[in-house]
Amino acid sequence: MENADVFLGLHDFLERMRQPSAADFVKSIKSFIVSFSNNAPDPERDSAAVQSFLANMEAAFRAHPLWAGCSEEELDSAGEGLEKYVMTKLFTRVFASIPDDVKTDEQLSEKIALVQQFVRPENLDIKASFQNETSWLLAQKELQKINMYKAPRDKLVCILNCCKVINNLLLNASIALNENPPGADEFLPVLIYVTIKANPPQLHSNLLYIQRYRRQSRLVGEAAYFFTNMLSAESFISNIDAQALSMEESEFERNMESAQALLSGLSADMDGLSNQNDESEGQISVEQLIQSKHQGVNSTKEKEHLTPVRSSESKSVKKVTFAKDQEPITKVPSLSELENKGATMLLKEEKASQVFQEYPYLFAQVGDLTISDVEDLLNNYKQLVFKYVCLSKGLGSATSSLPSSVLPSQVQLQVETMKAPEEHKRVELNDESEKDTSETNDSSNQVLNSNEEKVESQLPEDEEKVERGGKNDETSK
Amino acid sequence: MGCSGSVPARSSGQSGGLNNLENAGSSDAKNLRVKLVLLGDSGVGKSCIVLRFVRGQFDPTSKVTVGASFLSQTIALQDSTTVKFEIWDTAGQERYAALAPLYYRGAAVAVVVYDITSPDSFNKAQYWVKELQKHGSPDIVMALVGNKADLHEKREVPAQDGIEYAEKNGMFFIETSAKTADNINQLFEEIAKRLPRPSPSS
Ligand SMILES: Nc1nc2c(ncn2[C@@H]2O[C@H](COP(=O)(O)OP(=O)(O)O)[C@@H](O)[C@H]2O)c(=O)[nH]1
Ligand SMILES: [Mg+2]
Numbered sequence: 213m214e215n216a217d218v219f220l221g222l223h224d225f226l227e228r229m230r231q232p233s234a235a236d237f238v239k240s241i242k243s244f245i246v247s248f249s250n251n252a253p254d255p256e257r258d259s260a261a262v263q264s265f266l267a268n269m270e271a272a273f274r275a276h277p278l279w280a281g282c283s284e285e286e287l288d289s290a291g292e293g294l295e296k297y298v299m300t301k302l303f304t305r306v307f308a309s310i311p312d313d314v315k316t317d318e319q320l321s322e323k324i325a326l327v328q329q330f331v332r333p334e335n336l337d338i339k340a341s342f343q344n345e346t347s348w349l350l351a352q353k354e355l356q357k358i359n360m361y362k363a364p365r366d367k368l369v370c371i372l373n374c375c376k377v378i379n380n381l382l383l384n385a386s387i388a389l390n391e392n393p394p395g396a397d398e399f400l401p402v403l404i405y406v407t408i409k410a411n412p413p414q415l416h417s418n419l420l421y422i423q424r425y426r427r428q429s430r431l432v433g434e435a436a437y438f439f440t441n442m443l444s445a446e447s448f449i450s451n452i453d454a455q456a457l458s459m460e461e462s463e464f465e466r467n468m469e470s471a472q473a474l475l476s477g478l479s480a481d482m483d484g485l486s487n488q489n490d491e492s493e494g495q496i497s498v499e500q501l502i503q504s505k506h507q508g509v510n511s512t513k514e515k516e517h518l519t520p521v522r523s524s525e526s527k528s529v530k531k532v533t534f535a536k537d538q539e540p541i542t543k544v545p546s547l548s549e550l551e552n553k554g555a556t557m558l559l560k561e562e563k564a565s566q567v568f569q570e571y572p573y574l575f576a577q578v579g580d581l582t583i584s585d586v587e588d589l590l591n592n593y594k595q596l597v598f599k600y601v602c603l604s605k606g607l608g609s610a611t612s613s614l615p616s617s618v619l620p621s622q623v624q625l626q627v628e629t630m631k632a633p634e635e636h637k638r639v640e641l642n643d644e645s646e647k648d649t650s651e652t653n654d655s656s657n658q659v660l661n662s663n664e665e666k667v668e669s670q671l672p673e674d675e676e677k678v679e680r681g682g683k684n685d686e687t688s689k
Numbered sequence: 690m691g692c693s694g695s696v697p698a699r700s701s702g703q704s705g706g707l708n709n710l711e712n713a714g715s716s717d718a719k720n721l722r723v724k725l726v727l728l729g730d731s732g733v734g735k736s737c738i739v740l741r742f743v744r745g746q747f748d749p750t751s752k753v754t755v756g757a758s759f760l761s762q763t764i765a766l767q768d769s770t771t772v773k774f775e776i777w778d779t780a781g782q783e784r785y786a787a788l789a790p791l792y793y794r795g796a797a798v799a800v801v802v803y804d805i806t807s808p809d810s811f812n813k814a815q816y817w818v819k820e821l822q823k824h825g826s827p828d829i830v831m832a833l834v835g836n837k838a839d840l841h842e843k844r845e846v847p848a849q850d851g852i853e854y855a856e857k858n859g860m861f862f863i864e865t866s867a868k869t870a871d872n873i874n875q876l877f878e879e880i881a882k883r884l885p886r887p888s889p890s891s
Contacts, residue, residue, distance in 0.1 A: 337782045379756045395736035395757040396778035400785060437759040437777050444788040456784055 224286075225293025228278050237276075240269070241294070245301045253309040259424035262298065262306075266427050269294055295427050296363040303362040306425065308417035316416045320450055324411040327452055329471035331408055335457040336401040342385050342394075346597055348402070351377040352410035359413045364426035367418055368439065374410075375438040378402050396441075404445045419443055718887050721772045725880070726793045728817040729802035730810040731781035734836040737867035738802065739776050742877055764874075764881060772881040774798075789817075790824050798830045798880055803851075805835045805864065806843040811850070818858055830883050831860040834876060839866040 229238055244265050248258070270291045273279050279287060299306075308314050333343045354374035361367050382394035382402065412418070419442060422431075431439065448456065454464035581589075727735045736757045743762045763773040779785075779792045793799055799821050803814040814833060821831060833855040835846060848864060855862035861879055865872040 337784065379758070383756055392736055392740065393757040395739075396780045397731050397736075397782060399756060399758045400780040400788075401782075433761070433775055434759050437775070440777075440791055441758075444785075444791045447788060447791065448785065451787075458784070 221289035221292040222296045223293075225290050225297065228290065231278060233276075233278055237269070237272070241298065245298065248302055248305050253306065255306075255310065255313075255420070255424060258306055262302070262425055263428055266291065266295055266298070267429075291427065291430075292365060295425075296365065299364055299425050300362045302425075307362075307421050308414055313417050313420060316450075317414045320416050320446070321411060321413075323452070324408055324415075324449060325475055326468055326471040327449070328408045328411060329474060330467040331405070331457065333401075333405055335459065336405055337397075338401045338405060339398070341389055341391075342382055342398055342402065344381055344385065347381050348378070348406050348409065349597070351375075351381075351402075351406045355407065355410040355412040358415075358418050364422045365430075368422050368426055368431075368435065371422075371442050372435060372438055374406065375399075375403065375441065378406060400441055400444065403441055404448055407442075407445045408449060415446055419446055719770050721770065721881075721884060721886070723772055723774055723798055723884060724777065724796045725774050725798040725800060726777045726779060726796040727800050727802065728779055728789065728793070728814075728821075729781060729834075730804070730807070730813045733781070733802045733804040733807070733810050734867045735778060735781070735802050738800075738834070738836060738865060738873060738876070739778065741867045741870055741873045743776075762877075764877060766878070766881055772884065774877065789820065793821060793825050793829075795826065796829060797826075797884065798832070799825060800832045800834055800876075800880070801860075802834045802836050803846065804837050805846045805848075805851075806837055806840050808845050811835075811846045815854065818854075818860070822858070828885060830880060830885075831858070832876065832880055833858075833860045833862045835862075835864040836867060838864040838871060839868050 228234055229241075248261075251257075270287070273290050273294075274287055279290065282290075308317065333345075334340075351374045354370055354377060358367050358370040361370065378399060379394065382398050386392060386394055386398075407415070422439065423443075454461045457464065459467070727739065729735055739760055740757055743760045758778045759776065761773060761775045763771050765771050777792055777796070779789055799817075801814045801817045801821075803810040805811075818831065818833070821829060825831075833851060835848065835851045851862050851864065854860075861883060863872055863876050863879065865876055867873065
């Protein structure tokens with residue numbers, strides 16, 4: 213897991229905060245977090261406050277006996293832990309907190325939804341030899357994870373992972389073609405294309421959030437370079453016009469209009485389908501299946517079964533969908549319809565997990581795998597992607613780019629959730645439900661943040677009444 | 690086609706993988722860390738220049754590069770200080786020109802490259818210099834580089850034009866060949882010498 217190291221950073225940080233000598237730190241951190249609830253959002257001021265608080269605390273850590281004799285890495289990890297803790301607590305208060313940002317997110321997302329219907333790699337100067345739409349799905353996937361996280365660093369990692377996937381693909385292509393390693397001329401256009409295809413949720417707000425709340429001294433070097441590319445992609449996309457895509461004005465207009473028509477047809481479909489996730493038109497029932505699971509985990513924490521919660525809903529949706537078909541957009545059943553149907557059937561299935569039994573890796577945990585599995589997995593994966601893309605294509609080009617969600621990782625995530633909900637990483641050193649400012653409307657984010665990554669960490673009480681059952685004490689209430 | 694005719698699939702100036710988020714040491718008086726941005730038309734040889742520079746002095750057995758869009762390379766100067774260049778490539782295609790300010794913001798060095806066989810690319814270089822003067826940070830160190838100096842039989846931009854333009858605009862000027870490696874190291878060494886040094890006391 214990409215973020216494991218920082219998770220450990222947080223854990224280590226919380227451990228130290230439980231030491232009696234850290235009482236003053238605990239007090240400052242808590243009062244800093246509380247201070248935010250007293251003021252209306254003001255991004256400039258909030259960002260400056262967080263940056264200087266983090267800087268001051270890091271300096272104080274460095275000078276404190278708790279970290280005496282520690283390496284730079286350990287201090288850095290404490291800083292990461294602090295940043296993650298503070299920003300997880302402040303998230304609901306500072307993320308997309310002003311109407312302008314929310315509006316920009318919506319406009320950008322709407323524009324991308326249109327442009328992604330017709331943009332071609334050539335429109336962006338992506339050389340034919342570097343075009344590889346199938347593999348780009350992986351990069352899109354990384355970007356689409358961005359709302360699973362609250363901490364600025366974790367969100368940044370999604371962007372960097374996306375860039376890494378693109379770079380690796382370009383690099384492999386260039387080696388195969390005996391060309392120079394890819395530079396910005398090759399990289400940026402692909403990043404823009406991938407971003408358009410991914411239409412990541414709340415892109416604008418996410419970028420602003422990273423820019424404002426990622427500790428500035430750590431947003432440097434290579435991370436800063438790739439983050440700048442993402443900013444640059446956003447800027448390019450929000451200004452896309454005929455000229456930017458080397459199109460005739462009239463052609464561009466026409467494309468935008470038919471994209472609009474297609475989308476309103478689709479969204480009529482979707483309206484019925486989904487009443488909880490309006491972010492991404494492309495996220496369909498497999499995703500819903502997962503989300504319903506996550507909701508279950510988040511809200512009830514009980515051991516789960518695959519219950520047919522959604523089946524009745526889905527059935528009534530079917531009717532709506534077909535009623536809408538008089539608008540002659542989907543003549544063949546669309547991919548999303550097929551998937552929805554399958555998912556509904558799965559949900560009804562008594563022993564749903566048995567269906568997956570013939571897929572050996574689906575129940576595997578990371579630790580079960582060995583290097584020798586990689587080849588097998590990769591082959592499986594390639595077949596899956598190939599089949600999927602062929603299926604999509606076969607169903608017509610309109611739907612083929614929509615669901616990039618059927619990738620093994622997600623299926624696996626779902627199965628893991630189903631199998632071992634008690635293994636979710638949680639840090640709860642102390643259950644204090646009162647006086648925590650950010651927890652109040654946390655529930656609004658439950659859909660957005662994967663349970664797996666949810667860090668409900670708590671600092672100990674100022675006086676130390678820390679009782680601690682085990683590492684993951686879910687039952688301490 | 691490679692920059693040098695050889696097939697160098699690997700490189701190594703890379704300081705770490707893409708997920709290496711930590712601040713790999715910061716600047717002090719003895720060890721400078723410098724953001725350098727490359728500007729110039731597509732095809733003038735920016736990538737080749739950087740790859741030449743980064744490959745020339747590094748053990749090629751270490752890491753596989755993630756590409757040539759971001760590379761870093763440290764050089765040691767005579768006075769026993771070191772300069773770590775973090776080299777930011779920019780997309781040279783016309784449609785991306787408006788994005789350049791995002792990249793040169795906060796850069797300590799801008800290297801503007803043209804191709805001595807292409808007057809168009811020399812014009813474009815002048816455009817970048819003007820942009821930098823308008824929007825770059827005021828103390829940015831600028832270098833003007835006429836690349837592909839090995840193609841002298843096809844030369845269309847006289848060296849004198851480059852020299853004069855650079856002089857007028859307070860820039861360092863050099864002609865290079867990424868193909869033969871001519872003047873590549875000199876380019877970066879000269880830049881390093883021109884960097885403002887933080888005072889040792891601070
Ligand atoms: N003859 C010659 N060709 C060069 C030189 N530098 C680059 N090239 C060639 O010019 C083309 C473009 O180079 P590249 O580095 O990709 O340019 P960029 O778009 O500015 O990054 C490639 O075919 C290189 O092989 C040089 O110094 N001499
Ligand atoms: Mg290049």
